[in-house]
Amino acid sequence: MLIKRPPxxxxxxxxxxxxxxxRRDFVRTAAGTVVAAATGVLGAEVFLRAAEPAAHGRxxxxxxxxxxxxxxxxxTWEEIxxxxxxxxxxxxKESPSMLSxxxxxxxWTVAVEGECNKKAxxxxxxxxxxxxxxDRIYRHRCVxxxxxxxxxxxxxxxxxxxxxxPTSNAKFVEFTTxxxxxxxxxxxxxxxxxxxxxxxxxxxxxxxxxxxxAILVVGxxxxxxxxxxxxxxxxxxxxxxxxxxxxxxxxxxxxxKQPLNTWQDQAANEYxxxxxxxxxxxxxxxxQATERRIGEFxxxxxxxxxxxxxxxxxLYAGMDLKKNY
Amino acid sequence: xIRGARLLKAAVFxxxxxxxxxxxxxxxxxxxxxxxxxxxTNETGIWTLRxxxxxxxxxxxxxxxxxxxxxxxxxxxxxxxxFYGTLHLLTYVILDRFAGLDFPNGIVAWRxxxxxxxxxxxxxxxxxxITVGFTAFMxxxxxxxxxxxxxxxxxxxxxxxxxHRLVYVSATAGVLHYWWQVKADVQRPVAYGxxxxxxxxxxxVWARGYxxxxxxxxxxxxxxxPDRQRWGPGAxxxxxxxxxxxP
Numbered sequence: 034m035l036i037k038r039p040p041x042x043x044x045x046x047x048x049x050x051x052x053x054x055x056r057r058d059f060v061r062t063a064a065g066t067v068v069a070a071a072t073g074v075l076g077a078e079v080f081l082r083a084a085e086p087a088a089h090g091r092x093x094x095x096x097x098x099x100x101x102x103x104x105x106x107x108x109t110w111e112e113i114x115x116x117x118x119x120x121x122x123x124x125x126k127e128s129p130s131m132l133s134x135x136x137x138x139x140x141w142t143v144a145v146e147g148e149c150n151k152k153a154x155x156x157x158x159x160x161x162x163x164x165x166x167x168d169r170i171y172r173h174r175c176v177x178x179x180x181x182x183x184x185x186x187x188x189x190x191x192x193x194x195x196x197x198x199p200t201s202n203a204k205f206v207e208f209t210t211x212x213x214x215x216x217x218x219x220x221x222x223x224x225x226x227x228x229x230x231x232x233x234x235x236x237x238x239x240x241x242x243x244x245x246x247a248i249l250v251v252g253x254x255x256x257x258x259x260x261x262x263x264x265x266x267x268x269x270x271x272x273x274x275x276x277x278x279x280x281x282x283x284x285x286x287x288x289x290k291q292p293l294n295t296w297q298d299q300a301a302n303e304y305x306x307x308x309x310x311x312x313x314x315x316x317x318x319x320x321q322a323t324e325r326r327i328g329e330f331x332x333x334x335x336x337x338x339x340x341x342x343x344x345x346x347x348l349y350a351g352m353d354l355k356k357n358y
Numbered sequence: 359x360i361r362g363a364r365l366l367k368a369a370v371f372x373x374x375x376x377x378x379x380x381x382x383x384x385x386x387x388x389x390x391x392x393x394x395x396x397x398x399t400n401e402t403g404i405w406t407l408r409x410x411x412x413x414x415x416x417x418x419x420x421x422x423x424x425x426x427x428x429x430x431x432x433x434x435x436x437x438x439x440x441f442y443g444t445l446h447l448l449t450y451v452i453l454d455r456f457a458g459l460d461f462p463n464g465i466v467a468w469r470x471x472x473x474x475x476x477x478x479x480x481x482x483x484x485x486x487x488i489t490v491g492f493t494a495f496m497x498x499x500x501x502x503x504x505x506x507x508x509x510x511x512x513x514x515x516x517x518x519x520x521x522h523r524l525v526y527v528s529a530t531a532g533v534l535h536y537w538w539q540v541k542a543d544v545q546r547p548v549a550y551g552x553x554x555x556x557x558x559x560x561x562x563v564w565a566r567g568y569x570x571x572x573x574x575x576x577x578x579x580x581x582x583x584p585d586r587q588r589w590g591p592g593a594x595x596x597x598x599x600x601x602x603x604x605p
Contacts, residue, residue, distance in 0.1 A: 084391060108392075111392070112392040115391065115392055116391055116392035116393060120542065120543075124541075124542065124543040126391055126392070126393070127391055177541070179393060179396075222543060222545070226543065226544055226545050226548065227540070227542045227543045227544035227545070228542070228543065229542055299542060300542075318485060318486075318487060318538070318539075319485065323458045325393070325395070325396075325457070327392050327393055328392075330395070330453075330457055331457050331458075332457050332458040
């Protein structure tokens with residue numbers, strides 16, 4: 034008769050002492066890491082802001098005036114160069130002014146690709162060589178419900194597109210921002226923490242891109258564009274929310290299908306492809322009916338197409354702009 | 359000793375006023391960003407959350423270090439959370455709502471008061487992140503109102519303590535308010551979320567008695583006293599007498 038009964042707990046199920054000590058270590062280390070990371074993030078924000086307006090750059094020569102310019106009061110150089118949304122250089126408004134100082138904008142090349150006859154990598158000087166620069170004083174409306182009046186210097190995007198000789202398959206133009214984690218600390222934030230998917234991409238329908246209001250910009254206040262404002266080469270589409278006006282462009286591609294722009298990719302329920310300024314279509318989290326002009330206390334009523342309806346409303350005739358936000 | 363404690367309390371009071379003083383100075387001397395109105399709103403909000411976190415860490419600090427004197431600062435720090443919360447609400451009402459009104463009858467008019475009330479009410483109702491922010495503030499109001507010694511006596515310690523657990527609601531709603539407000543980069547709201555979660559988890563863990571062996575001697579005695587157990591001595595006996603469950 035077998036008297037010996039098996040023990041309640043088999044020895045194979047008993048956790049080895051070394052292992053459970055390790056487990057404690059692990060929990061302790063994990064907790065320590067979490068606390069350290071949280072302290073780091075919270076500590077970093079305590080630093081006083083050290084935003085600094087951009088140093089003044091080289092004067093641009095032979096700049097024409099434009100009938101498209103507004104006569105509203107300009108925002109100052111200081112405001113335009115310290116209050117920037119340029120997530121490649123951090124998500125605080127002041128970060129781009131501090132972190133983009135050493136961003137290398139020379140030499141700069143732009144790749145032209147896709148459905149066109151003049152596919153090539155162009156030097157920026159060669160692109161600018163046969164363009165006449167114009168002052169374009171535009172209203173700038175951010176999707177965050179603030180606005181500025183900014184004296185850009187640039188030339189019509191349409192003029193550049195014609196030189197690329199797009200084919201009949203080119204239905205959209207897709208733009209890409211430079212992506213360089215070494216120079217752009219903001220791009221090192223992993224998407225798990227809400228970082229965007231890099232590189233930043235934007236797009237326009239071909240007829241939008243050919244509209245004379247859409248410009249490629251190389252200057253501000255008659256001077257070379259400061260880094261925090263998207264130097265050396267950016268897009269400005271004044272009837273759309275600011276994020277459509279992509280900065281530091283390194284690639285222009287003609288495509289048949291509508292591109293997936295970065296903010297739509299980030300949150301499609303909040304940001305669409307068209308992103309026309311529209312006081313009747315609210316952002317899911319805030320109203321777009323009014324805006325604060327930087328430097329003013331009372332808010333202004335936001336204008337349809339940011340006040341550029343006379344030039345662009347016909348592009349969207351028959352379209353449901355509530356659906357195509 | 360008493361004198362030293364008073365001095366320390368005065369120092370904590372002044373330090374707590376620091377952020378408000380700094381903000382006022384920076385706003386008046388142009389040391390804020392190009393959008394100072396939004397800075398004032400953001401800063402007062404973040405300091406509310408910070409003071410809530412400090413208030414919530416007083417109990418864990420006492421439990422873990424045995425430094426019970428820390429309790430003397432808790433009411434003051436909690437009231438500072440309410441102070442910054444009030445500033446935050448006021449900046450929102452004035453800079454965001456009031457500044458966006460139409461004023462068809464001029465600024466000084468009954469119409470303005472009505473329009474402002476409607477504008478705030480609609481916003482609180484329509485925008486989830488404003489709703490939770492408002493919740494966070496409203497759950498601090500009864501705490502501030504019952505913060506005096508007289509109110510503790512009138513309510514009775516137990517009721518008072520129960521009521522003041524509303525601070526957990528306030529801190530949680532505060533983190534959520536921050537989280538839902540940001541556009542993409544959630545690092546900071548997540549960091550505050552972790553801090554608040556740790557402070558709340560500590561309370562749960564402590565209630566279950568995990569850390570007590572590690573606590574200083576005085577605390578350990580208090581914890582092992584059956585009168586201080588959650589269900590009282592009777593419940594403890596009842597549990598002991600229950601037949602062990604069959605596996």
